[in-house]
Amino acid sequence: MGIFMSCCKPSASDVITPDAETRRRQQVEAAEKRRAEEAARGVKDPERVKRMQQRAEEMERREQELQKEGGATLKWTAD
Template identity: 80%
Template sequence: MGIFTSCCRPSATNVLTPDTETRRRQQVEAAERRRAEEANRGIKDPERVKRMQQRSEEMEQREREMQKGGGATLKWQAD
């Protein structure tokens, strides 16, 4: 029975495998795709989320600058 199955499958020399550099590049690309998919999972509009994060970072930076300068000075006026 071994004779019949050996003629149906390709030998080890017929199987094409890419070189190591090509395999590394493909693995890196696949890892980047998985990372991007995981980051966007459950988000309908990823660009909106990025804008919101950027806006909150800008606000935090402004608050730090205000605290360095002594904070906002409010003037009281009585008429």
């Protein structure tokens, strides 16, 4: 039985392994894919989420600019 099984497996010299640079590139691609999948988990519309994040960042930036200028100037008028 051992003889039959040994002929089906490729020998160590038959197995082609990619060089270190190719393997590193493949690992980076796989990691980026996993990160993207994890970020999109449970999100129906990832583009909408990106737009909302950009809008929130823009609002924060505007608030910081207003604080630098001395805050928002609101005028109170009583009629």
